[in-house]
Amino acid sequence: MSPRKSAAEARATRRRIVERGVAIASVDGLEGLTIGRLATDLGMSKAGVLGHFGTKETLQLAALDEAAAVFVRAVWRPAEDAAPGLPRLRAVCEAWIAYLESERETFPGGCLFATASVEFDARGGRVRDAVVRLGRLWRRRLAGEIRLAVAAGDLSPDTDPEQLTYEIVGLYLVLNQDLQLFADPRAPERTRRALARLLAPGASAAVA
Amino acid sequence: MSPRKSAAEARATRRRIVERGVAIASVDGLEGLTIGRLATDLGMSKAGVLGHFGTKETLQLAALDEAAAVFVRAVWRPAEDAAPGLPRLRAVCEAWIAYLESERETFPGGCLFATASVEFDARGGRVRDAVVRLGRLWRRRLAGEIRLAVAAGDLSPDTDPEQLTYEIVGLYLVLNQDLQLFADPRAPERTRRALARLLAPGASAAVA
């Protein structure tokens, strides 16, 4: 006895579903994100949940989209004000740490991309494609900031932006593991220490 | 019509189950490792599969044990012959790369520990405990090799073994991601390049 909601109400419901879905997927994975679980959590019927997406795959893609929006807001947006070059690169890196450390509310099981990357790395399909696309996107942006820092003379011209990007991503993957699996509060400082070395003014650590 | 096998035959069957289980879990995770799937793959009944373990959890733990044995054989055993210090540390690191690169047969979905770490990092239970225990074990061993290298004077006395271990693990996590998710053949060389910097004679990159 709750049919015929307005379009605005339907959008609000969809939001609730997706936000809860992101939290569930961060813990149990995008496959573990089941319609029945969502319905129970939200006090809805399964058909009511599924009606907003049609298929589970579309729901998974919506959760991934929402996670991407959260990531952009937490990591890239705050750094936009910083000066291009090393200051902005450092701002991005610091925001990334803060994102992994404190976005525990939206991602109780850790960064959804870290989870989804491993979950879908040996499968096909549209969800895997989306994970790959987003992974490439964050790396491309990070490499872009590194190039700006090189162009500004803040990092050595010998710097290999792809290599440096690769090493920084490694520092975030191990940070996510240490926070989630080992609950080690020293991890953020460890990533910071390694980053300080890689991003020292004039540093040429990651060379071709 | 195939009851009453000998104890040796039963052991051989158990082996087949576990080995196939490791391969499945590496692709679909330890939760995605289902009794029915195993039974179909091996041409057995579900009860026949489950009879060797009793519960799915025990089967998951057996798969994890087998993966640990493979890891020890591939990474730690070959390095045992190398001289303690930087030579052995480097041998371990190189074997670890080779393990991720070439153990595609036993782990078609990539290193099972990388998969299981993310899959269970937000859960409780005995499987999670085993993943944590093994993760700590590899790190402790790696830190031990680093300490030997410091003691031998091969690495700077300023070296922080925990910090260096952390950074090296990051280089393996990103290597696994790039091999599995992005299928990027340049990844092993990237990890090698970063390791060469961290493990240069007298290097004091990872200091406290």
Added chain:
DNA sequence: CCTACCGATCGGTAGG
């Protein structure tokens, strides 16, 4: 957005 239902698969058990 609901009730009612579908076939398939899940982990697991009984009994031989």
Added chain:
DNA sequence: CCTACCGATCGGTAGG
């Protein structure tokens, strides 16, 4: 190690 079965849950559909 098998057949036969259990209740629960899966993704999804019909129809309102």
